[in-house]
Amino acid sequence: MDAIKPEISAHNRRPAGRSLRPPTPPLWQSYYHVAYTLLICLSGLLLTLRFLSAPRPAELLIVPIGILGANFIEYGVHRWPMHHGYRGLHALFRLHMVHHHYFYEDTYWIQGFRDFAMIVFPPVVLNVVCFGVTPLFAAGLAWVFNLNVALAFYATVFGYYLLMQLIHVLCHLDTDNKILALPGLRFLWRHHNIHHTKPIMAIANFNFIIPIADFVFGTAVTRTPADTNRAPMHQGLMSPSAAGSAKN
Ligand SMILES: [Zn+2]
Ligand SMILES: [Zn+2]
Numbered sequence: 001m002d003a004i005k006p007e008i009s010a011h012n013r014r015p016a017g018r019s020l021r022p023p024t025p026p027l028w029q030s031y032y033h034v035a036y037t038l039l040i041c042l043s044g045l046l047l048t049l050r051f052l053s054a055p056r057p058a059e060l061l062i063v064p065i066g067i068l069g070a071n072f073i074e075y076g077v078h079r080w081p082m083h084h085g086y087r088g089l090h091a092l093f094r095l096h097m098v099h100h101h102y103f104y105e106d107t108y109w110i111q112g113f114r115d116f117a118m119i120v121f122p123p124v125v126l127n128v129v130c131f132g133v134t135p136l137f138a139a140g141l142a143w144v145f146n147l148n149v150a151l152a153f154y155a156t157v158f159g160y161y162l163l164m165q166l167i168h169v170l171c172h173l174d175t176d177n178k179i180l181a182l183p184g185l186r187f188l189w190r191h192h193n194i195h196h197t198k199p200i201m202a203i204a205n206f207n208f209i210i211p212i213a214d215f216v217f218g219t220a221v222t223r224t225p226a227d228t229n230r231a232p233m234h235q236g237l238m239s240p241s242a243a244g245s246a247k248n
Contacts, residue, residue, distance in 0.1 A: 022102050022118075029117035036123040040130060041162035048155040052148055059148045062141065066156035068212065074164060075213030078206040095122070103172060105197050110172045119172055120165050129161060164208045168192070171208070190222075197224045 081089040082096035102118045103109075110116070134157045142150035170185060171192035180186050188209070195205035204221035207214045214220040 020101050021104065021107055022098050024114050025117040027114050030113050030115070030120075033117050033120040033122055037120055037126060037162065037165055040123075040126055041158045044130060044158040045155055045162075048151045048158065052151050052155075055148045055152060059146070060152055062145075062149050062153045063156050066153050067160060070157065070160040071207060071209065072213045074160075074208060075206045075217070078208070079219070083202045095125075100196065100201060103196055108172065108193060108196050109174050110169070115172070116169065119169050126161065130157065160209075168208050191220070194221055194224055197226070199225055 077092070078096075080086070081092045083093070085093040099118055102115075110119070134154060138150040138154050141153050167188055170179060171189050173179060173189070175189075180189055191205050191211055191214075192208065194200055200221060204219045205211065205214060206219060211220050
């Protein structure tokens with residue numbers, strides 16, 4: 001007879017003999033990822049804001065546009081290259097699968113600072129985003145509009161990236177951590193926790209920050225099959241459930 005599944009708690013770990021969990025990284029790696037991310041993002045933010053020159057409201061429209069664009073890019077990169085191996089992007093897939101195997105359903109919680117290296121993206125990702133891709137967009141914006149718009153866009157990217165890493169860390173905190181009482185955090189924690197469950201990870205809850213793109217693409221899921229004994233409940237503009245209710 002099958003044993004009754006125990007409630008998931010911070011201390012339930014997969015039995016060591018069956019664990020596929022990658023080894024815990026050395027402590028220096030967590031310091032390296034965290035320090036590099038903080039250094040580049042904060043100094044980038046300060047520098048770009050320092051050189052902004054009396055921006056007009058119309059120029060600052062690039063901030064919400066940039067946030068929205070970043071939300072869809074974050075979603076797209078996570079949904080496809082990070083969960084499906086595409087030629088030329090296998091490094092992203094491997095990196096993310098290590099994250100999912102490290103923080104499996106029953107090993108979801110951060111146990112110590114060493115685990116941060118498995119959450120905060122390695123410096124190479126930040127380098128590609130901030131020094132590879134963003135300068136191209138910023139140069140285009142400076143050419144079409146002006147330097148202020150380009151700088152505000154750059155600041156948005158640095159800020160978004162930093163916030164994404166921070167929220168991802170918070171989403172792996174223990175369930176009863178007091179920080180999760182901050183407004184909205186419990187929702188984001190649950191959103192990401194569901195993404196880490198086995199039947200869900202490749203099909204839903206791909207946003208790390210506010211799940212705008214998840215909602216638009218109908219991949220925002222609020223319950224796991226284990227919660228309901230039914231198929232996952234989708235929510236969103238293009239979700240199967242929304243399409244079904246439209247027909248009724
Ligand atoms: Zn995660
Ligand atoms: Zn994932």
